[in-house]
Amino acid sequence: MATATSGTAHEVRLAELPAGLPERRHFEVVEAPVPAPGPGEVLVRNRHFLVFAALRTLLGGGVRDAPLPPLRPGDTLLGHAVGEVVAAGEGAGLPPGTPVTHMLGWREYAVLPAGQAVRLDGQAALPEPAQYLNQGATAYGALTRLGQVREGDTVLVTGAAGGVGTLAGQIARRLGAARVIGTTGSAAKGERLVSELGYDAAVLRGQGPGAFARGLAEAAPDGVDVLLDNVGGEQLAAAVGAARQGARFALVGALSGQLDPAGDGAGAPVTVDSTPLILKGVALRGYSGLTHQDVIPEWTARFGEWLRAGEIRFPHTRVAGIERAPEALEELVRGRHFGTVIVDV
Known part of the structure; x- marks a missing residue:
């Protein structure tokens, strides 16, 4: 050496x-x-x-x-x-x-x-x-600063099996969410989200045209209050359709473009229906840790406390x-x- x-x-x-x-x-x-x-x-x-x-x-x-x-x-x-x-x-x-x-x-x-x-x-x-x-600082900052999770909220986390998503669902629950839904492309990962990390349901992508939106409607029959979006694409579009009045959407990633074999990873285009955004007063904002430097020490302190108490994985x-x-x-x-x-x- x-x-x-x-x-x-x-x-x-x-x-x-x-x-x-x-x-x-x-x-x-x-x-x-x-x-x-x-x-x-x-x-x-x-x-x-x-x-x-x-x-x-x-x-x-x-x-x-x-x-x-x-x-x-x-x-x-x-x-x-x-x-x-x-x-x-x-x-x-x-x-x-x-x-x-x-x-x-x-x-x-x-x-x-x-x-x-x-x-x-x-x-x-x-x-x-x-x-x-x-990667919990991203999830924590987005859920507290933009998503502003409240007691009783239904929270949707796309790309829930990744580094951000596996912590995001647990954080949302600690912040008071009543129902937490994750998305993933693997049935095995979906089972782990529910059995190990406390997600109430997992919606699978890649199951055919319209299948994701139908799965989301089934998992969140009363709609979604908060979205933490790691993916974009079809999943963001479906979340707009499932949004409740006054929903808060925080965009933190663009995996649909970054993991597209046919693309160059530089973009994640999506067609979103603006009508429900207007009628339901949905707030849709991008989150960057660079503009929320105060989040890191706050998150580190809470993460350490939750780890030592056995309240988070x-x-x-x-x-x-x-x-x-x-x-x-x-x-x-x-x-x-x-x-x-x-x-x-």
């Missing part, structure tokens, strides 16, 4: 742009020199990093105004990581041994400005470091070794995992 400031370490790079969904062959795990931190920088030894489907939107840079830069062949992949500082440049202010989270995952060592590393020892501690890679898959990360991404975009996917470096 490389020392803190010398030797080589592994990282995952984009080898070629995929024509469809990314596969293992589109990436390469290479050795690179361990970088040294300059003034105001820190060198972080990554311990865990997140594998996430939205990474596809960065491949080729087809999405405008994305919060992360586009990825071209030869670039090292990006994403949330947890590790500890092993060396610091002059004026960095983060001594070696400080646990941090940052956005330069997919590599064993990362050099970054100290201001881009969020120290974890000042936050309400979670039981296990990899738990900081949970964190469904996740652990992948051992950075060399398996490209395969894990291929499996994720093909729906082979349940919950969050984490690589243990």
